Amino acid sequence: MPQHSRRVLRGIGLLCALALGATACGGSDDGNSGDKKVGSADIKSALKKGGTVTVWAWEPTLKQVAADFEKKYPKVDIKLVNAGTNNDQYKALSNAISAKKGVPDVAQIEYYALGQYALTKQITDLKAYGAEKLADSYSPGPWNSVKSGDGGGVYGLPMDSGPMALFYNKKVFDKYKIAVPTTWDEYVEAARKLHKADPKAYITSDVGDAGLTTSLLWQAGSHPYKVNGTKVGIDFTDAGAKKYTDTWQKLIDDKLVSPVTGWTDDWYKGLGDGTIATLPTGAWMPANFASGVKGASGDWRVAPMPQWEKGATASSENGGSSLALPELGKNKELAYAFVEYANSGAGVGTRIKNGAFPATTKDLNSSSFQNTEFPYFGGQKANKIFAESAKNVPTDWQYLPFQVYANSIFNDTVGKAYVSSTKLTAGLKSWQDASAKYGTDQGFTVEK
Structure with missing residues (x-):
């Protein structure tokens, strides 16, 4: 969801x-x-x-x-x-x-x-x-x-559940002879190639979203939250977080992500006309494509999530x-x-x-589930990809016991990286500090 x-x-x-x-x-x-x-x-x-x-x-x-x-x-x-x-x-x-x-x-x-x-x-x-x-x-x-x-x-x-996959516009990828990325480095290169070929087209849209960010951190092997009852740790400086910030910062710096807010009319329009060419999100998305982007039926396909390391198979949940x-x-x-x-x-x-x-x-x-054909995705049996993704979700991720509040301040902290000179690393540090202060104010013991 x-x-x-x-x-x-x-x-x-x-x-x-x-x-x-x-x-x-x-x-x-x-x-x-x-x-x-x-x-x-x-x-x-x-x-x-x-x-x-x-x-x-x-x-x-x-x-x-x-x-x-x-x-x-x-x-x-x-x-x-x-x-x-x-x-x-x-x-x-x-x-x-x-x-x-x-x-x-x-x-x-x-x-x-x-x-x-x-x-x-x-x-x-x-x-x-x-x-x-x-x-x-x-x-x-x-x-x-x-x-x-x-x-x-x-x-x-x-x-x-929402095991993640990469939804991509095959029509656009074929038009510009772009290979479907299997790593996030390849994803950045695909973004550059696409935007160079058509300055109005972007690899994806992102104006700062807590759900997407935490899902990508999860997939990258980051463990920003450690929770033991009322004792919590918040730290966005581990190796997994660095993988995410190093890669996503390139997309932001080179203006390779569309500045269109998700779930708006403009967002659906971009998915329909090819100016938003991919969407890394949860397996619940097909119904939203079918109802909200009807005109692009047959253009889109599903692929496994790009990996942070070549040959890896890690996934994560979104929703x-x-x-x-x-x-x-x-x-x-x-x-x-x-x-x-x-x-x-x-x-x-x-x-x-x-x-x-x-x-x-x-x-x-089940074979009936995995062999279901999706007419919207050109008859592709997308559930096979979703089911494989579900198997590859690391089980050691934790959310804060006040994650609802933390997510609500995401755009006041990390979101600044999308609209100013603030870097993602600084935005995450600001998010960390603000979340820690709130936790302390609510009676949690926040470990530094």
Whole structure:
């Protein structure tokens, strides 16, 4: 799921002073969480008894999943509510938790935002429901994103994933006899060749995006964030970060990236007319091409991500969400049953048929999934590339427990490298310092 709509949401997941007993902020009175183990018999009994499960989610494929679940379990009513996409929902969820009123039983939470809710114990550890048994069911990137850093808890079940690939305009590449880049050095050379041949054409668009930057750092082997409970480390000076800044700075200095903001009309126009020739992003993108860039059907193809070192195969994630159980929600057994059905059971197939990209290895590896032809991409079996990318996502990436805030200040820090003489390294240092200050102000111990 794209992460292009970011706002400053001070206090999301940080409604209590973190150093002063966060459990009081998100504690539940229903006794269904904590150390209590909930067996399959408890869940079956709950399904037989029935009840209402309120689900806050913006993902459209859940509508059919909810209908199918109700058909299978007639006494259960799934109340699906769109409380807004990502940040709008997080604000509403945090307000409900603070008021201890109107909290949903299930909430869609993106991977980068999940940690802050887990740390403050505002969402339920699903190990009590046996969720850890599903570990091998998911590709490594999404599963790592729903686990706590110490491996102690599972705070959601992966709903989808965004393993990265390089979408490229084959028509443009063929016209200018440009080879599809397999390394980022080759990508820079392709950018130069393209822009020289057509000054109106750019290899990609980028005006500064936290999601893209963190995905590229992840792929480069950088580990800028180290999180252990309320102790966090922030450092953008490791070797992986240097690979990224050295390469991306060339694109910025030589004005080889289009200054067009993503998800705007001009951006869709550029993808359609060939003036934006590639897009490194998550596997959820095909549906957006088909709906937003209809006129370029047949022009585009998918390739593996360029590598930072020749011969490597590393990838990373860009986007993706989980379904979690807010600690103040009711009907925990029913809520978990729905989450497991939607994200691990029959609901996964339903969502795939309606355009979702799975996080489940069984589906990623199935011949029917991998052999699906994409008419938009000239009949290419693009899922093979996406599935291979999912296998090659390093599992040691961590997000900050206040990543939502950190992302919201990205353009005030790193973004300056795109509009001034500020270098990416200086921008990342500014981002590091501002994020560290915020973390300290919120009660975290920020290690230098």
